[in-house]
Amino acid sequence: MLLLKRLIRNKQNTVMTNTQIIEILSQEFDIDVKSCHELEVDIYIKIIKKYLKDWPQWEELERISTKLCTANDFDAIMKVLDHKYKHLKEYLGVMLEATKPLAKKAVADLSLDHNKEKNLDSSDVALEVYCTRDQLNHLIFRRPRTDLNNSIFNVERVEPTRISLNTLSFQAIVNFWWTKITIDTANVLIHRELLYKYKHALINQVPEQSKPVAELHSAAISICRGRKTSEYAKKNITQYFTRILSTCNDENVKQILEIIFQIIRTDIKTFPDQLKVPATYMRHASRYKYVRHLFVENDRNDDAKYDLQLEEIVTPLVQVFVGRLGKYEKLGPIKDWLSIECCLCKMKFQGSTELVSVLQAHFTECHQHEADWQCVNCKKMFGIDYLSTHRWFHNCNSTAAE
Numbered sequence: 001m002l003l004l005k006r007l008i009r010n011k012q013n014t015v016m017t018n019t020q021i022i023e024i025l026s027q028e029f030d031i032d033v034k035s036c037h038e039l040e041v042d043i044y045i046k047i048i049k050k051y052l053k054d055w056p057q058w059e060e061l062e063r064i065s066t067k068l069c070t071a072n073d074f075d076a077i078m079k080v081l082d083h084k085y086k087h088l089k090e091y092l093g094v095m096l097e098a099t100k101p102l103a104k105k106a107v108a109d110l111s112l113d114h115n116k117e118k119n120l121d122s123s124d125v126a127l128e129v130y131c132t133r134d135q136l137n138h139l140i141f142r143r144p145r146t147d148l149n150n151s152i153f154n155v156e157r158v159e160p161t162r163i164s165l166n167t168l169s170f171q172a173i174v175n176f177w178w179t180k181i182t183i184d185t186a187n188v189l190i191h192r193e194l195l196y197k198y199k200h201a202l203i204n205q206v207p208e209q210s211k212p213v214a215e216l217h218s219a220a221i222s223i224c225r226g227r228k229t230s231e232y233a234k235k236n237i238t239q240y241f242t243r244i245l246s247t248c249n250d251e252n253v254k255q256i257l258e259i260i261f262q263i264i265r266t267d268i269k270t271f272p273d274q275l276k277v278p279a280t281y282m283r284h285a286s287r288y289k290y291v292r293h294l295f296v297e298n299d300r301n302d303d304a305k306y307d308l309q310l311e312e313i314v315t316p317l318v319q320v321f322v323g324r325l326g327k328y329e330k331l332g333p334i335k336d337w338l339s340i341e342c343c344l345c346k347m348k349f350q351g352s353t354e355l356v357s358v359l360q361a362h363f364t365e366c367h368q369h370e371a372d373w374q375c376v377n378c379k380k381m382f383g384i385d386y387l388s389t390h391r392w393f394h395n396c397n398s399t400a401a402e
């Protein structure tokens, strides 16, 4: 009633707070918000706000009350107000009653959704992390840090703890993490890279794995992406390489090219004899996936129920894209048509006589502090130096792996 008085005096500028509406709900309509779900309360508040504004009798009430005010007939005003108050209450009451079943249904649907969430498989819970490779390698504390509000995430700057003394060979660098070779001449375009399919999972206590693991298929698959393709004999590639080498006079450049061409020749051995161009060819680099568990020790917490690790499973793939495959043409300087890219750092290194030393400097400084990998089948451990030198392949039955 008080509100009604204020509203007729200054309807445009009266802003009702939610607390005021909650008061109206309990005093006028017997709705106890404490026993309602917050979504239900929210719906009732919105209904009151909306229908209070849309009440069709505002204009009439305003007209009568202005008239009676000028006549100073307060008794009459009170009578009108009382009458209109009853009408408004009835009007809002009808709207609220109509809303009640809908609001209860909305709450029921909501709790159904909550239950659905509770039944989620742990593998359906995803965590998105934006970080560098180094940060990812050191992201998880083995046990929560009590001094950091029980955080399990390490956001401190990562300094390398292991200094590698041996320099990677050029052969290993081009088979390292995400290195991409590009040969781009007038008649020939080839991209060759090692790709890694990852699967990450945050686990507590690494389980003993006993079930047998699946062997990856070794057949090459081709992807043409619906473009018009032509067929070329695979030996065109090897012949093209031989022509380049026979015309190369720089011994340093020749050494680089010999290694690169040997890698691509080995890659395409398992590809079909007739190649579609343009097309991408892909095959697994290893017979089994590799796994490793990444964590940062935390000696300050010795709670035995924690042994958190970021499990990283990787499937290495060799990928060769042949975009053009024409006849041999006289080539310009190597920097114009050969480049090697570190895809992790998005850095491109043009072909040059210093290519090997430039790449060695980059990879020794940025990429050698990698944890070892374990074959999911034979459980042998391999350093990244070994894997990149051996094109990510190893023989599970061989004892001379290390």
Ligand SMILES: [Zn+2]
Residues within 6 Å of the ligand: 342, 343, 344, 345, 346, 347, 362, 366, 367
């Ligand atoms: Zn890099």
Ligand SMILES: [Zn+2]
Residues within 6 Å of the ligand: 288, 375, 376, 377, 378, 379, 380, 394, 395, 396
């Ligand atoms: Zn193995």
